[in-house]
Amino acid sequence: VSTQSTGERDNDHIILKDQSNTTTLQHYNTTTQHTNMSTNANMNLNELEKAVLSVIPELSSFKGHKGTCGRVGVIGGSREYTGAPFFSARSSLLVGADMAHIFCDHSAATAIKSFGPDIIVHPALCSSLSIADEEKKDEISKKIEDDVSSWFPRLHVLVVGPGLGRDPFVQHVTRLLIQKAKANQLPIVIDGDGIELVMQDTSLISGYAKVVLTPNKNEFERLSKKLNTRSPQELAKELGVTVVEKGEHDVITDGVTCQFVILSLLYFI
Numbered sequence: 001v002s003t004q005s006t007g008e009r010d011n012d013h014i015i016l017k018d019q020s021n022t023t024t025l026q027h028y029n030t031t032t033q034h035t036n037m038s039t040n041a042n043m044n045l046n047e048l049e050k051a052v053l054s055v056i057p058e059l060s061s062f063k064g065h066k067g068t069c070g071r072v073g074v075i076g077g078s079r080e081y082t083g084a085p086f087f088s089a090r091s092s093l094l095v096g097a098d099m100a101h102i103f104c105d106h107s108a109a110t111a112i113k114s115f116g117p118d119i120i121v122h123p124a125l126c127s128s129l130s131i132a133d134e135e136k137k138d139e140i141s142k143k144i145e146d147d148v149s150s151w152f153p154r155l156h157v158l159v160v161g162p163g164l165g166r167d168p169f170v171q172h173v174t175r176l177l178i179q180k181a182k183a184n185q186l187p188i189v190i191d192g193d194g195i196e197l198v199m200q201d202t203s204l205i206s207g208y209a210k211v212v213l214t215p216n217k218n219e220f221e222r223l224s225k226k227l228n229t230r231s232p233q234e235l236a237k238e239l240g241v242t243v244v245e246k247g248e249h250d251v252i253t254d255g256v257t258c259q260f261v262i263l264s265l266l267y268f269i
Helices: 033-053 083-094 106-115 134-149 168-183 193-200 217-227 232-239 264-268
Strands: 013-017 022-026 071-075 099-105 120-125 157-160 188-190 211-213 242-245 249-253 258-262
Touching: 071 083, 083 099, 083 106, 083 157, 099 106, 106 120, 120 134, 134 168, 157 168, 168 188, 168 193, 188 193, 193 217, 211 232, 217 232, 232 242, 232 249
Parallel strands: 071 099, 071 157, 099 120, 157 188, 188 211, 211 242
Antiparallel strands: 013 022, 242 249, 249 258
């Protein structure tokens, strides 16, 4: 889903593209959207469904095997937050990936497993509270790093941060895992509490072009203040990564080109 690749937002149309066709759907102006929603919802839903289906390949022509369509790893999930990593992994399956792993705190594993049977859950992380002997922290962090990173060659992308929490030991281990993922040339999506790690040390991802950073409005403002940037495009250029600023209209930029994505019609799905 994309609009014109210019600095101005197109409030008149939303465009879905693939190599063979372009379908333009009427986009409601924000001042009239709710007024017209009830009378036009069914028509626009049908048009949107046809447009989306036109770019999805038929499974009958698929010749691969389990894992061919994408293997996703999610580092996240803590005692307090179990939903975010689940929805991250589940969303990847719903859009086409066929294997999703969650590497979470052991206290979150049972809850995440109970949400659904189609996600592979690894209770690999542990918080500071679960380590009785401070002298063994280095040994434990090394074991976790080795265990989790052993899966990296089998993954196509790593998501870092959903529900990760702010525990110091978990964040320390996550930094090590990000470094391992970079060494494996693994694309990394950084979200949620993973963005907090970037705020603490931007060199963690700086210059690694395979990073997609996904700040919301508040996170973007904090990052911009830290790096003295004023726009998503400037932030992406400063860090050398792709930035997806989430909001009413998502902004996607690699520091060179910039696109605005208007997703209000997806409300009807």
